[in-house]
Amino acid sequence: MKRKIQIVFIALSLFAFSSCKSIEIFKENTEIPVARPYRTFVIINKEVGMRGFNSQFLDELVQIQLQETLEEAGMKYDAKQPDVVIRYNSNEDVRQREVVLNQNPYPFWGYRVYNPWIFNPYNNNRVSSSNYELLQVIVDFIDPVQDKFLMTLTGVTEVSNPKYKQKKVEKTLEAVLESFLNQILN
Template identity: 50%
Template sequence: MQKLSIITLFLIVLTLSSCSSIELFKERTEIKPYKEYTSFVIVNKEIGSSSFKDELIDAKVANELEVKMKELGLTYDSKSPDLVIRYSSNEDPRQKEVYNNQYPMWGMRVWDPWMFDPRFMGRQNMVSTKNYELLQLIVDFIDPKQDKMLMTITAVSEASGTKAKNKNLIKSAEKVVGAYKVHMKEN
C-alpha cells in the first residue's frame, strides 16, 4: 500500500513539474574557461538597468541569478570580478488558435444514438484564440580580463499570465545558472 502511494506521489510531482517547459540554448562561446572563476558581478544591478517591462520581475531575476551563483561558491564583487554577468529579455505577446472538440468523449459520435446536441447547433468551426507571451531570458557570461564572451545562454518559455511569467522567469534564471555550472565542469 505504501509503495503504491509513493508511486502515485511520484507521478503527480512528475506531471506538475512537466507542465511548464523551459528550453535552453547555449550560444556564442568565444573562449573556453581557462580558470576557475571565484567572483562575479551583475552589470544590470550595478548600473540600475531594467531589462523587463516590470521592475519587480527584473529585481526577482537579478536576485535569483545572484543567489544561485553564490550557491555555486562564487562571491559577489563589484570592484574586480572574475566574471561579468549581463542579462536582457525579450517579451513577445502572441496568440495561438485553440481547437475545441465539438464531440466530447465520443470522438466523431459515430455510435451515439442521440446525434442531436443543442450546445453545438450551428457551430461548425469551434476555434478560439488564446493570448500568451513568449519570454526569453538572455544571459551573457563575460570574462573581463580577456574582454570576450565566455558564453550566452537563452532560456525560452511561454506564459499566459503574470503569475506564470514570474514563475517561469525565476525557473529560467535557475536553469541558466545550472547550465553555466555544467559548462564549467565540461571544460
C-alpha cells in the same frame, strides 16, 4: 517482485515528468572556452542601473536570484576584480495562437446513438484565439580579462497567465544558472 515493479514505475514516472519540461535552454556566442576557475562575479545591470525586464519588480527579483544562486555555488560578488561579468536581458513578446474547440456531442459513431445526420465532423468545430507571452531570459557571461563572451544562455518559455509570470521567470533563470554552473564546474 512487487518492489521491483514499484521501483520501475517510479523511475518511469520521474522520467516522464522530467521530460515534459517547458523551458528550453540555448547556448550561443561562445567566443572563448571555459578554461580557468571562476571564483568572483559582478552583475553589470546592478552596478550600472540598467533594467533587463519591463517590470522593475522582476528586474530586482532576477538580480537577487542571480546573486544568491552564484554565492550558494561558492562564487563571491566582487565589483572591483571579477572573474566573470554577468549581463542579463529579456525579450517579452505577446503572441496569439488558434485553439480549435470541438463542440460535437457525439464524438465517435457507435459510442452513443448512431445517427449520421447529427454527427458532422466538418461543421461542429469552432476556432478561437488565446493570448500568450513568449518569454526569453538572456544571460551573457563575459570574461573581463579577454573582453570576450564565455557564453550567452537563453531560456525560452511561454507564459499563458500573467499571474504565473514571476514563477516562470524564476524557473527559467534557475535552468539557465544550472546550465552555466554545470559548464564551469565540469
